[in-house]
Amino acid sequence: MKNLTxxxxxxxxxILFFLIYVRFNGLIFDAVSWDEAAYMTTxxxxxxxxxxxxxxxxLKPPLTFFLFSIPSVFFDDSFIAFRLYGYLFLYLSSIxxxxxxxxxxxLNLAVLFVFLFIGIMNYHFWLWNTxxxxxxxxxxxxxxxxxxxxxxxxxxxxxLATLIRINYCFTVIxxxxxxxxxIYRKEMKFIYLYRYILGGLIPLAIFIIxxxxxxALLDFKISNFDIFLAYSSENTFFSGIYNFFKAxxxxxxxxxxxxxxxxxxxxxxxxxxxxDDYILRIYILSISLSIILSGHSYSHHFIQLIPFLxxxxxxxxxxxxxxxxxxxxxxxxxxxxxxxxxxxxxxYKFIKEGKSIKSYHxxxxxxxxxxxxxxxxxxxxxxxxxITWKYKSPRMSKITHTPSLFKKTTKTRIKxxxxxxxxxxxxxxxxxxAKPEIIICSVRICEESxxxxxxxxxxxxLIGYKEIYREPxxxxxxxxxxxxxxxxxxxx
Numbered sequence: 001m002k003n004l005t006x007x008x009x010x011x012x013x014x015i016l017f018f019l020i021y022v023r024f025n026g027l028i029f030d031a032v033s034w035d036e037a038a039y040m041t042t043x044x045x046x047x048x049x050x051x052x053x054x055x056x057x058x059l060k061p062p063l064t065f066f067l068f069s070i071p072s073v074f075f076d077d078s079f080i081a082f083r084l085y086g087y088l089f090l091y092l093s094s095i096x097x098x099x100x101x102x103x104x105x106x107l108n109l110a111v112l113f114v115f116l117f118i119g120i121m122n123y124h125f126w127l128w129n130t131x132x133x134x135x136x137x138x139x140x141x142x143x144x145x146x147x148x149x150x151x152x153x154x155x156x157x158x159x160l161a162t163l164i165r166i167n168y169c170f171t172v173i174x175x176x177x178x179x180x181x182x183i184y185r186k187e188m189k190f191i192y193l194y195r196y197i198l199g200g201l202i203p204l205a206i207f208i209i210x211x212x213x214x215x216a217l218l219d220f221k222i223s224n225f226d227i228f229l230a231y232s233s234e235n236t237f238f239s240g241i242y243n244f245f246k247a248x249x250x251x252x253x254x255x256x257x258x259x260x261x262x263x264x265x266x267x268x269x270x271x272x273x274x275x276d277d278y279i280l281r282i283y284i285l286s287i288s289l290s291i292i293l294s295g296h297s298y299s300h301h302f303i304q305l306i307p308f309l310x311x312x313x314x315x316x317x318x319x320x321x322x323x324x325x326x327x328x329x330x331x332x333x334x335x336x337x338x339x340x341x342x343x344x345x346x347x348y349k350f351i352k353e354g355k356s357i358k359s360y361h362x363x364x365x366x367x368x369x370x371x372x373x374x375x376x377x378x379x380x381x382x383x384x385x386x387i388t389w390k391y392k393s394p395r396m397s398k399i400t401h402t403p404s405l406f407k408k409t410t411k412t413r414i415k416x417x418x419x420x421x422x423x424x425x426x427x428x429x430x431x432x433x434a435k436p437e438i439i440i441c442s443v444r445i446c447e448e449s450x451x452x453x454x455x456x457x458x459x460x461x462l463i464g465y466k467e468i469y470r471e472p473x474x475x476x477x478x479x480x481x482x483x484x485x486x487x488x489x490x491x492x
Contacts, residue, residue: 008102015098016091019091021347024347029127030386037381041389043067046072047069047073054219056399059228061166096137096144098110100311113310115339119335123299125299139161139304153199167290167291168286234409240292258338262331280312366384366387375391379396379438381439382405382442384442396431397431435464441486443486462488470485
């Protein structure tokens with residue numbers, strides 16, 4: 001037993017070193033990420049005592065903000081610490097995945113599946129912190145506890161996951177129906193369903209009490225129910241299916257050296273699963289359905305599926321007994337080696353250039369071109385919100401996700417707030433009259449005249465401002481897109 005524990009611990013250290021090695025470029029990669037900057041801002045807001053939905057609006061469940069407040073408590077303005085915090089969740093997910101997969105395979109093969117997971121998660125648009133990333137340990141633990149028939153803890157974990165990503169409510173519904181069916185077939189006692197529901201209600205009850213105490217219960221309900229329905233209804237079910245498979249195609253096309261071997265491996269596994277794992281199928285099906293129903297299918301939504309697809313692949317035979325299995329092993333090793341070699345090249349380049357990590361971050365460069373900036377400077381960041389986070393600039397809007405301020409869909413999404421007197425319907429007019437000293441924008445929002453944006457109001461906003469700086473090709477956006485940041489300064 002002692003030797004087994006020592007061996008298991010060795011693999012956990014091995015996984016940690018592999019993760020740090022291949023993920024190191026994520027500390028350098030300063031991307032124009034709307035979500036990450038919003039989480040950095042809302043995390044600090046919660047750490048400073050602000051109440052979600054009442055003092056600021058961000059359409060994510062509440063546990064998201066509280067988890068992202070932890071880096072702000074200890075490292076208030078450290079971009080690197082915030083990234084490393086996300087690595088912690090990736091490592092925890094890797095440990096749980098390793099434990100799950102090791103039940104079917106030897107440890108030396110189980111660790112390869114974890115390396116495959118880490119390699120896939122190294123896709124450039126998944127290097128920064130997302131709600132999908134920090135929810136993985138909770139949703140994986142809910143799966144593990146359910147498999148072990150620890151229903152209370154499974155319900156507790158999936159409740160925490162749902163309080164980070166609301167789409168897991170589909171998984172909850174599927175599991176409750178599955179357990180009810182088992183009870184109907186007399187294959188399970190009702191007490192197990194009761195424990196599952198009880199475990200799930202405890203975190204929700206705590207947040208209900210919290211928001212009731214702070215007079216924000218209606219705000220909580222609207223943000224997590226009404227707005228979720230409005231967001232999901234923006235696309236039809238068929239367009240959701242189309243966007244789902246289009247995203248899969250793009251991932252395989254633009255990140256083919258890792259995703260394509262993984263996809264082929266997944267296809268081979270469809271014909272080689274040894275057992276009927278209904279619980280695993282429920283998780284994969286319900287998460288896939290929730291992505292489809294959201295209608296958007298952004299690539300980072302698929303982060304939620306990756307560990308479960310790897311568990312599915314790991315349930316097949318990988319013995320070197322025939323050509324099919326040898327080919328599957330070839331794909332597995334190829335994906336890992338490609339990730340390793342690409343990371344080696346990136347790390348070698350970093351060492352050779354001899355620069356500090358901070359020197360690669362765009363915000364340090366931009367701060368030098370904005371004159372006389374401090375915490376009192378009124379900055380409206382329609383893109384690249386890291387600047388406002390870094391300098392703790394005063395809020396220009398209650399809406400944290402500022403890139404969506406001038407989106408046409410935002411008007412529809414906030415209607416429940418307007419109806420209940422929580423938010424002013426003319427918020428854009430107030431913003432136009434606020435006269436910030438600095439506006440940070442991008443070609444994407446301020447120059448391309450996209451149909452999804454209020455182009456005329458953006459043009460009106462920029463009257464009385466002059467461009468003082470432009471940084472092209474700052475980082476990759478989804479797939480191959482790049483961003484160009486523009487800094488405007490008031491001439492008045």
